[in-house]
Amino acid sequence: MKVHVGEGATADEAAAIAQSLADHLGADVEVYVGEAADPAATAAPSEPEYPLDDGRGPTDRERDLRAEIDDILQGGPEKYKDRLPKQGKLFVRDRLDLWFGGDQGTGGPGDADASEGAPTGLRFEDGKFAAFDDWHPNAPDGDEYDEGDRVPGDGLLTGAAEFEGRDVHFMANDFTVKAGSMAAKGVEKFLRMQQRALKTGKPVLYLMDSSGGRIDQQTGFFANREGIGKYYYNHSLLSGYVPQICVLYGPCIAGAAYTPIFADFTVMVEGMSAMAIASPRMVKMVTGEEIEMDALGGPRVHAEESGSADLVARDEAHARELVSELITYLPDQAGEKPPRAETKPPKFSPEGIDELIPESPNRAYDVHDLLDRLADAESVFELRESYGKEIVTAFCRIDGRPVGVVANQPTERSGAIFPDAAEKAAEFIWTCDAYEIPLLYLCDTPGFMAGSQVEKDAILEKGKKMIYATSSATVPKQTVVTRKAYGAGIYAMGGPAYDPESVIGLPSGEIGIMGPEAAINAVYANKLDAIDDPEERAEREQELREEYRRDIDIHRMANEVVVDEIVPPSELRAELAARFDFYADVEKDLPDKKHGTVL
Incomplete structure (x- = not known):
């Protein structure tokens, strides 16, 4: 059929007319604009969605159900929703729209504006009708409707989604329902989600915004076998089996605060997140201390002092962005290799490594600058950067391969290992080993810090944990002595005794029980004190220092096969890429035992 339309019709309008007529008439249609000899648009009838139409369709029963679902999707009382924008x-x-896209929201960012990560969809949700009898007038036992009694889904959403091309389980608190508190039906949903993750072996996202257990409804879920306590039992079973990632969107108190602590990775949001064992009101009641929530357990506290926060986001969109990058370094479950990416050259040329590292062991340089010359560009993803800053823990890629980096940081107290840094490193090594992420140690440390305060802060206990994690890790390990490796620092940093696949030295490297200054003071103090002439003493001290440095020089260590190879610094990236590739499938056995007793 040929159809003519006026001169003013656009190509899009002609196409729309052609398709509408073709579907309506069941025939091919050509649309001509004005007196044109060629059609502006053609269309054939669309294929029917179903082969046959028997005239049946939804009744009031389905329409009523859809109305109930729409009501559930609105969340808690409107007055609490109105407060959310002021809380940022x-x-x-x-929030689920932001993370997964789709049309599950009620006027939020949605699919188009969610993020540049192009979320791909909420697969399904479980338990929308949880606690339906407690509030909805259509429920079989429903009473007169009261807006204040709304508890849709019992304040907790669970289900499955596709996130950055990966299938994940999720849970998300609804803060408009009694401040995201946990009660019997919501607890049941949470537990089922975890138990399903144990079956599927897929990662779990916890989007937390909960004030803790619902105190006035605690019967039936607090201490039961299948109550809140089972959360942490399931967390423990999932730990090291599938990645567990938690994002905090509000003040998570008491029991709610343990989920982020049990997660492999925890993200807090500035101006919004907090976690603490008790609320400020409870703290005042128990101890008399008056303190604000942010000072008690805000992002700064947990990023800088407790080390419980791995990452801090600026806002909700940034939190999603951080997790979308984080998950690219992780497999779906234990036993799988983490996904590789396309190789990128490093940000700066490896040719500059030799000049970057000072010859003097006491001069500082930033290990981030070294990573910029070793890792694929834009691939360095640091965790806990404000905690235990003497060691940098980060994911990166070398030749497209995900690698976990444990690097001493000479700009922070000369890279000496303090208790917090040792604890941070131990936990990072343990996590990398659980998820088959090979380890790269960049060693430049005077060793473990000494002194009364670090002893009180458990330097021996936390140092033990770092050494234990290094000893027990069965993933491929490469160690680079970039400069100084003194004392037990070389043990914790994957030295020759700790079964690394290779120990590589740069020409600036030194390995010894202690540095030259300490050694001379320990061994020759009395002899030097006996020299009265200051110039003679200084000359003799310099001779001893140079003699000692010759003994600990990396060439001596290579001569004695303490290290496997000395590598020209400009070739270090290529050397590491080749070694990680060669040892990618190495198998290591640990003694047959239930588990160690250190961690």
Whole structure:
């Protein structure tokens, strides 16, 4: 059929007319604009969605159900939703739109604006009708409707989604329902989600915004076998089996605060997140201390002092962005290799490594600058950067391969290992080993710090944990002595005794029980004190220092096969890439035992 339309019709309008007529008439249609000899658009009838139409469709029964679902999707009382923008946070279903896209929200960012990560969809949700009898007038036992009694889904959303091309389980608190508190039906949903993750072996996202257990409804879920306590039992079973990632969107108190602590990775959001064993009101009641929530357990506290926060986001969109990058370094479950990416050259040329590292062991340089010359560009992803800053723990890629980096940081107290840094490194090594992420140690340390305060801070206990993690890790390990490796620092940093696949030295490297200054003071103090002439003493001290440095020089260590190879610094990236590739499938056995007793 040929159809003519006026001169003013656009190509899009002609196409729309052609398709509408073709579907309506069941025939091919050509649309001509004005007196044109060629058609502006053609269309054939669309294929029917179903082969046959028997005239049946939804009744009031389905329409009523859809109305109930729409009501559930609105969340808690409107007055609590109205407060969210002032708190800088999204309504929970708009948050799911941000993370997964789709149309589950009620006016939030949605698919188009969610993020540049192009979320791909909420697969399904479980338990929308949880606690339906407690509030909805259509429920079989429903009473007169009261807006204040709304508890849709019992304040907790669970389900499955596709996130950055990966299938994940998720849970998300609805803060508009009694401040995201946990009660019997919501607890049941949470537990089922965890138990399903144990079956599927897929990662879990916890989007937390909970004030803790619902105290006035605690019967039936607090201390039961299948109550809140089972959360942490399941967390423990999932730990090291599938990645567990938690993002905090509000003040998570008491029991709610343990989920982020049990997670492999915890993200807090500035101006919004907090976690603490008790609320400020409870703290005042128990101890008399008056303190604000942010000072008690805000992002700064947990990023800088407790080390419980791995990452701190600026806002909700940034939190999603951080997790979307983090998950690219992780496999779906234990036993799988982490995904590789396309190789990129490093940000700066490896040719500059030799000049970057000072010859003097006491002069500082930033190990981030070294990583910029070793790792694929834009691939360095640091965790806990404000905690235990004497060691840098980060994911990166070398030749497209995910690698976990444990690097001493000479700009922070000369790279000496303090208790917090040792603890941070131990936990990072343990996590990398659980998820088959090979380890790269960049060693430049005077060793473990000494002194009364670090002893009180458990330097021996936390140092033990770092050494234990290094000893027990069965993933491929490469160690580079970039400069000084003194004392037990070389043990903790994957030295020759700790079964690395290779120990590589740079020409600036030194390995010894202690540095030259300490050694001379320990061994020759009395002899030097006996020299009265200051010039003679200084000359003799310099001779001893040079003699000692010759003994600990990396060439001596290579001569004695303490290290496997000395590598020209400009070739270090290529050397590491080749070694990680060669040892990618190495197998290591640990003694047959239930588990160690250190961690």
